[in-house]
Amino acid sequence: MRLRIDLAYDGTQFHGWARQADQRTVQGEVEAAIAKVLRLDSSDVCLTVAGRTDAGVHASGQVCHIDVDDDVLNRAIGHMHDVSGTQALFRRIRRIVPDDITIYSVEEAVHGFDARFSASDRVYVYRVADELAHADPRLRNMVLRIDDTLDVEAMNEAVSSTIGLHDFGSFALPNPGGTTIREVKFARWQRVPDMNLTPMNIYHGGADSLDTQAVGADPRTDESAYEIEFAESGLLTFTIIADAFARNMVRSLVGASIAVGRGKKTVQWFADKVAHPQREGLTGPAPACGLTLERVNYPEDGLLEERANAIRAVRSLD
Template sequence: MTRLRIDLAYDGGGFYGWATQPHIRTVQGTIEAALHKLLRVPDHDPDEPLRLVVAGRTDTGVHASHQVCHLDIDESTLARAVGHMKVPAVTALEHRLQRLLPTDIAIHRVSVAPDGFDARFSALERTYVYRIADRASEVDPRLRGCVLHIDDTLDLDAMNRAAAMTLGLHDFGSFATPNPGGTTIREVKRAAWTRVPSRPLVPARDDVATHGTGDARDAARVCGDATGGYVTPTLESGLVCFTIVADAFARNMVRSLVNACVAVGIGKRDLDWFAGKMAVPKREGSTGPIAPQGLTLEHVAYPPDDELASRAEAIRAVRTLP
């Protein structure tokens, strides 16, 4: 058997999450169906299940700009991907799979995984970003599928004080649901709210930027004027973004933390309430998840190749708090 690493991205808006479920469209189910078709393997073949193992399962409507999964496949089955292409089997699989998949899934790369690699258990950390357009932002309807719009101005200072409480090893039972036999204990390495600066994508004309007065140069750089021309901002200019990095995440953990921080940011809840939720890891109605469309899995980090197996072995152990 050969283990392949697959790096990919997807727009989660048209999927009921990652994990395969009968009779509904999921990311895993769509890719596995394409693999069965491409490699001419019957569905539910016990000898060649073509089962994907993913770094982090995403919920319904959640996106991934860089997800990672692995696939164990027999070498003779993999060879079927070549067909008339004069390239290695792994390269052929990458090209054919991308052409067969729908446009809301993109394959970045297919490669032979190093010894000891496990997409889920070898991962050191995952990075998620949640994007919000609040009242202080300019709402761009083109981003409605990946940005949540709220009709309030968010207090980022208060939200960052709340987010700082999540750093370190904690039981996030107030914000997450454990897997069967698992826990909600996780180690958060970074959690911060920022507003994306308004950066020009197309700068002002050189004559204004170079020769104009200080005020004129500033205006031209930020929003343009009749002399300097319109300055096109980047798509994310002005958005509020929550970036969180942890060794792993329990179900609904990120979206529930975002919802709690937003409640603090609009003044609906205070920091003492958030601290109480961190201190008493008990799930109840006030800490449910926020809407999914603003959330994207951005990155999965792995250790050096010679540490992959030991990392996978260590992370399989059920964690406890000191």
């Protein structure tokens, strides 16, 4: 049986997704948890992931899969009653994994599903606190702090040149036997608007209001007393969607964007890097802390196998 596992993690203390000898990785932790529940050797458990994340990179919508024999999967049931092996595995591993990993679900995958090759696109977001944003210390592990005011308009003009099918060799490294050709579907910088966590209308009656008997009457009439600022208000975010990403691609695009936003590089310089794939070393990848894999999208169930077969082919610009 092929199982689909959806999960999230804070990448701060991990040396990336991929299993490494003598290093703490997300794959290593999750595989160890599965091996413990199913009474297997860790070497007998192998996860296939939608997108390998680098050291320090986070994920809120990561997807992976694993193939397990039915008799082995049923070992997870133990003394549980009226649950399947899949449900039992989910209940047990979500309690075993460390606190910086959350297992959202474990489900039987539909026919043709491959966490990596069936994906239609992946969505990454990079978060930045420039001089116009509050550097909330609670978000320090997922936001890059910059002591400049960035020119968002210039940054968006720059990243507009990434839309479409391009060789991103100026910004990325190919995997062995692979290429740096990718199709970017969306790329945009924007500032998160100031938002309040507590809706103002909850103290004014109406269908969406809270029961004052339940929350307690409050004699204050100053509405500002209830203004609780959303933690991400004011941050700059770079959202990019592509069919896939090469190694260091997003962080290098962010680093180049920030150079433009600071006025140190021009929009034309950025466009030339896209048009002429060459690693000249003038800009490196932005720090990993600001990057999160937000979600992985898949086509309709009936198209999963077709998508997987198509994406395995070596890419070209033709």
